[in-house]
Amino acid sequence: xxxxxxSHIIDDKGxxxxxxxxxxxxxxxxxxxxxxxxCLFIFTTAEFQTLADRISELPMTQAEGREFSxxxxxxxxxxxxxKQGRILIPQNLREYAxxxxxxxxxxxxxxxxxxxVNAWPQVRASFEGNAANNAEHWAKLGI
Numbered sequence: 001x002x003x004x005x006x007s008h009i010i011d012d013k014g015x016x017x018x019x020x021x022x023x024x025x026x027x028x029x030x031x032x033x034x035x036x037x038x039c040l041f042i043f044t045t046a047e048f049q050t051l052a053d054r055i056s057e058l059p060m061t062q063a064e065g066r067e068f069s070x071x072x073x074x075x076x077x078x079x080x081x082x083k084q085g086r087i088l089i090p091q092n093l094r095e096y097a098x099x100x101x102x103x104x105x106x107x108x109x110x111x112x113x114x115x116x117v118n119a120w121p122q123v124r125a126s127f128e129g130n131a132a133n134n135a136e137h138w139a140k141l142g143i
Contacts, residue, residue, distance in 0.1 A: 002107030033076035042112040
Protein backbone atom coordinates (compact mmCIF):
# COMPACT_ATOMS: atom_id res chain seq x y z
CA UNK A 1 0.00 0.00 0.00
CA UNK A 2 1.33 3.42 -0.98
CA UNK A 3 0.58 6.25 1.46
CA UNK A 4 1.86 9.76 2.01
CA UNK A 5 3.06 12.88 0.22
CA UNK A 6 6.73 13.51 -0.62
CA SER A 7 8.68 16.34 -2.26
CA HIS A 8 11.15 15.10 -4.88
CA ILE A 9 13.01 16.31 -7.96
CA ILE A 10 13.13 15.10 -11.55
CA ASP A 11 16.76 15.61 -12.53
CA ASP A 12 18.12 16.96 -15.83
CA LYS A 13 18.17 13.42 -17.27
CA GLY A 14 14.47 12.87 -16.50
CA UNK A 15 15.05 10.57 -13.52
CA UNK A 16 12.82 10.54 -10.46
CA UNK A 17 13.92 9.03 -7.17
CA UNK A 18 10.96 7.25 -5.64
CA UNK A 19 10.39 7.50 -1.88
CA UNK A 20 12.37 4.85 -0.04
CA UNK A 21 9.27 3.64 1.84
CA UNK A 22 7.66 2.71 -1.53
CA UNK A 23 10.57 0.78 -3.01
CA UNK A 24 10.09 -2.52 -1.19
CA UNK A 25 6.60 -2.86 -2.67
CA UNK A 26 7.68 -1.94 -6.21
CA UNK A 27 10.11 -4.72 -7.05
CA UNK A 28 12.53 -4.10 -9.90
CA UNK A 29 10.12 -2.57 -12.38
CA UNK A 30 7.01 -0.44 -12.60
CA UNK A 31 4.70 0.95 -15.25
CA UNK A 32 4.30 4.70 -15.53
CA UNK A 33 1.47 6.19 -17.58
CA UNK A 34 -0.73 9.25 -17.99
CA UNK A 35 -2.99 9.91 -15.05
CA UNK A 36 -6.49 11.24 -15.38
CA UNK A 37 -5.89 14.74 -13.97
CA UNK A 38 -2.67 15.86 -15.69
CA CYS A 39 -0.50 13.85 -13.34
CA LEU A 40 1.34 10.57 -13.84
CA PHE A 41 0.28 7.21 -12.44
CA ILE A 42 2.88 4.65 -11.37
CA PHE A 43 1.78 1.05 -10.85
CA THR A 44 3.51 -2.15 -9.88
CA THR A 45 3.59 -4.47 -12.88
CA ALA A 46 1.06 -6.77 -11.23
CA GLU A 47 -1.37 -3.94 -10.45
CA PHE A 48 -1.02 -2.55 -13.97
CA GLN A 49 -1.83 -5.99 -15.39
CA THR A 50 -4.93 -6.26 -13.20
CA LEU A 51 -6.14 -2.87 -14.40
CA ALA A 52 -5.22 -3.68 -18.01
CA ASP A 53 -7.33 -6.83 -17.83
CA ARG A 54 -10.33 -4.82 -16.59
CA ILE A 55 -9.89 -2.21 -19.33
CA SER A 56 -9.60 -4.95 -21.95
CA GLU A 57 -13.08 -6.12 -20.99
CA LEU A 58 -14.61 -2.79 -22.05
CA PRO A 59 -16.56 -3.10 -25.30
CA MET A 60 -14.67 -1.75 -28.29
CA THR A 61 -18.02 -0.51 -29.57
CA GLN A 62 -18.21 2.13 -26.80
CA ALA A 63 -16.39 5.36 -27.61
CA GLU A 64 -15.60 6.06 -23.93
CA GLY A 65 -13.87 2.70 -23.54
CA ARG A 66 -11.80 3.19 -26.69
CA GLU A 67 -10.83 6.70 -25.61
CA PHE A 68 -9.79 5.63 -22.11
CA SER A 69 -7.78 2.70 -23.52
CA UNK A 70 -5.90 5.04 -25.84
CA UNK A 71 -5.22 7.52 -23.07
CA UNK A 72 -4.06 4.89 -20.62
CA UNK A 73 -2.05 2.51 -22.80
CA UNK A 74 -0.51 4.79 -25.44
CA UNK A 75 1.46 6.64 -22.79
CA UNK A 76 2.38 3.60 -20.70
CA UNK A 77 6.03 2.71 -20.30
CA UNK A 78 7.74 -0.16 -18.48
CA UNK A 79 10.60 1.26 -16.42
CA UNK A 80 13.12 -0.27 -14.07
CA UNK A 81 14.38 1.12 -10.80
CA UNK A 82 18.13 1.63 -10.67
CA LYS A 83 20.21 0.93 -7.56
CA GLN A 84 19.38 4.38 -6.16
CA GLY A 85 15.63 3.81 -6.55
CA ARG A 86 15.31 6.11 -9.56
CA ILE A 87 13.14 5.64 -12.63
CA LEU A 88 13.46 7.37 -15.98
CA ILE A 89 10.27 9.25 -16.81
CA PRO A 90 9.89 9.40 -20.62
CA GLN A 91 9.89 12.90 -22.11
CA ASN A 92 6.35 12.62 -23.49
CA LEU A 93 5.01 11.82 -20.01
CA ARG A 94 6.96 14.66 -18.38
CA GLU A 95 5.48 17.03 -20.96
CA TYR A 96 1.93 15.70 -20.44
CA ALA A 97 2.06 16.33 -16.68
CA UNK A 98 4.15 19.51 -16.90
CA UNK A 99 6.93 17.98 -14.82
CA UNK A 100 10.27 19.74 -14.70
CA UNK A 101 12.34 19.86 -11.55
CA UNK A 102 10.37 19.88 -8.30
CA UNK A 103 7.49 17.40 -8.06
CA UNK A 104 5.23 15.92 -5.43
CA UNK A 105 4.98 12.12 -5.18
CA UNK A 106 1.72 10.97 -3.62
CA UNK A 107 0.83 7.48 -2.42
CA UNK A 108 -2.76 6.63 -3.34
CA UNK A 109 -3.21 3.06 -2.06
CA UNK A 110 -2.48 0.85 -5.10
CA UNK A 111 -0.85 3.55 -7.23
CA UNK A 112 1.59 6.40 -6.97
CA UNK A 113 0.81 9.79 -8.48
CA UNK A 114 3.43 12.32 -9.58
CA UNK A 115 2.34 15.97 -9.66
CA UNK A 116 3.91 19.22 -10.71
CA VAL A 117 4.88 21.06 -7.51
CA ASN A 118 2.67 24.03 -8.47
CA ALA A 119 -0.37 21.96 -9.50
CA TRP A 120 -0.54 19.74 -6.41
CA PRO A 121 -1.46 22.47 -3.87
CA GLN A 122 -4.42 23.47 -6.03
CA VAL A 123 -5.60 19.87 -6.34
CA ARG A 124 -5.17 19.29 -2.61
CA ALA A 125 -6.93 22.56 -1.74
CA SER A 126 -9.84 21.56 -3.97
CA PHE A 127 -10.60 18.32 -2.16
CA GLU A 128 -9.72 19.69 1.28
CA GLY A 129 -11.74 22.88 0.78
CA ASN A 130 -14.84 20.99 -0.33
CA ALA A 131 -14.77 18.35 2.41
CA ALA A 132 -18.44 18.82 3.34
CA ASN A 133 -19.61 18.60 -0.27
CA ASN A 134 -17.20 15.78 -1.02
CA ALA A 135 -18.55 13.76 1.91
CA GLU A 136 -21.96 13.68 0.24
CA HIS A 137 -20.44 12.60 -3.07
CA TRP A 138 -18.28 9.98 -1.36
CA ALA A 139 -21.36 8.62 0.41
CA LYS A 140 -22.88 7.99 -3.04
CA LEU A 141 -19.82 5.83 -3.76
CA GLY A 142 -20.67 3.74 -0.71
CA ILE A 143 -17.90 5.18 1.46
